[in-house]
Amino acid sequence: MVNEGILIHQIDPSSDRAVFRQIADQLRQAIESGRLREGEKLPSEAELIEHYGVARMTVRQAIQELRNEGLAVAEHGRGVFVRRRPPVKRLASDRFARRHRKDGKAAFLAESEAVGVKPQVDHIAISEVQPPQEISERLRIASDTAVVARSRRYLRDGHPVELATSYIPAEIARGTQIMEPNSGPGGIYARIEDQGHTLERFVEDVSTRMPTRDEAKLLNLSAGTPVFRLIRTAYDLEGMAVEVCDTIMSGDAFLLSYELPAH
Amino acid sequence: MVNEGILIHQIDPSSDRAVFRQIADQLRQAIESGRLREGEKLPSEAELIEHYGVARMTVRQAIQELRNEGLAVAEHGRGVFVRRRPPVKRLASDRFARRHRKDGKAAFLAESEAVGVKPQVDHIAISEVQPPQEISERLRIASDTAVVARSRRYLRDGHPVELATSYIPAEIARGTQIMEPNSGPGGIYARIEDQGHTLERFVEDVSTRMPTRDEAKLLNLSAGTPVFRLIRTAYDLEGMAVEVCDTIMSGDAFLLSYELPAH
């Protein structure tokens, strides 16, 4: 038995708004008004067919629309549910403060502990490569200069949330623990400072887009979840770019917080 | 006549990967490898049906997938095309520097001129309201305290790119040009400073999600384009929150750039 009270209105087939959109509108309205709450089950396809007197594909299109918007998620064999908005974790803008490195904590660990979740890292891969143009430009090196690429995946409480690849000029990285899966206390920024490059500032360029298939798989993203792409460049006291980190972050797992002076 | 050379492989109906996904994979591959370039037309539904020997709905599902990913856009009566990536405009992190206000420029204008596009503002609406909880918390005021809400839409070269609503405590805004559609030289931040609140710093909280229907319409977004949500809080020298600005930005029109000190 079902609460179809959420579906007040009938459909106007003569409207120039497509029937499947009208159905989607009503469901969306029910979600946004709170009549259907987080995690609650939407009427099943069969119920919607019955209620509106339309074909299966039509109600499926309506539901597909909500899924694309990130409002609903389907579970095979169970039903379609209002998407639960995971508590968004704040990423503080002081996460690269030196004191964290002094404490022996890499940025991700420091930030995760602050919000009380269990951090993990996997899929670590290290290689020497010719960087993509976007990267070599930021490092201000010739595009055929080899760099060390260090990629990994970050998880919080077992859920993947972030893919990152760091590019470090080979002359800085070679022979250091940066080449090892475990980069040592304080992470690679601490190792870069060990090499005499005191870090002075970072620049983060943030964009957003839909994930590629690979990204969606690795981050376990459901349809309708965009990602952040964050490219961070680290500069030392001499103004030399010593690292570029290319990061894909699950859009529903982060809130990026930045502080700007008013000068 | 058509270049079907882009579709090299056949479909394996016995695979556990759905046929429509296999078709989408091949088209995606063609786009990502550059065999299909920006703006180029994909094979029509009829051609794909012919080529793969599948039903109409199956190729439509494949195309739908690409559209959801933001890789392709359909044009009724013309065909489906590889999405053109609009040049992303950089938003510099010094856009709220006082010197811009001194120059008499509001932030959006200063930043737009820097990248050489014609800025415009419309849909200006000003009212006194009780702010949403998210806002009153940031302003550190009781939720039933009235504030002045000032909303507007920003356009670049005629294309809408951003919706913004500023919330300013009524005691600051009342009786000033903040209540007028034209807030005067330097924008509302200059007016707030006129009231004796020298701005000291801003905090920006950036998140990303899919747009609501209203947002998609106002920003003229095509399917598969996420938005940034940026909530900026402005603080004066006493540490008082003097404004909160809630902004929805077209995800394909911005690249946010921030500088962080390494401390």
Place this chain on the structure above:
DNA sequence: TCAAGCAACTCCTCTAGTCGAGTAGGTGAC
């Protein structure tokens, strides 16, 4: 030459089914 009209081609919406596979709950044998 030019414009109107038409045909072909495009994607859009919708119908009405089939089969498959995952889930949840009940029932009955042990």
Place this chain on the structure above:
DNA sequence: GTCACCTACTCGACTAGAGGAGTTGCTTGA
């Protein structure tokens, strides 16, 4: 009591059509 099995219900994938509407380009007649 417990476990295996069955069944009903769920969404997923796919087929094979229908009519509609926007776009483009050719043809034809003035």
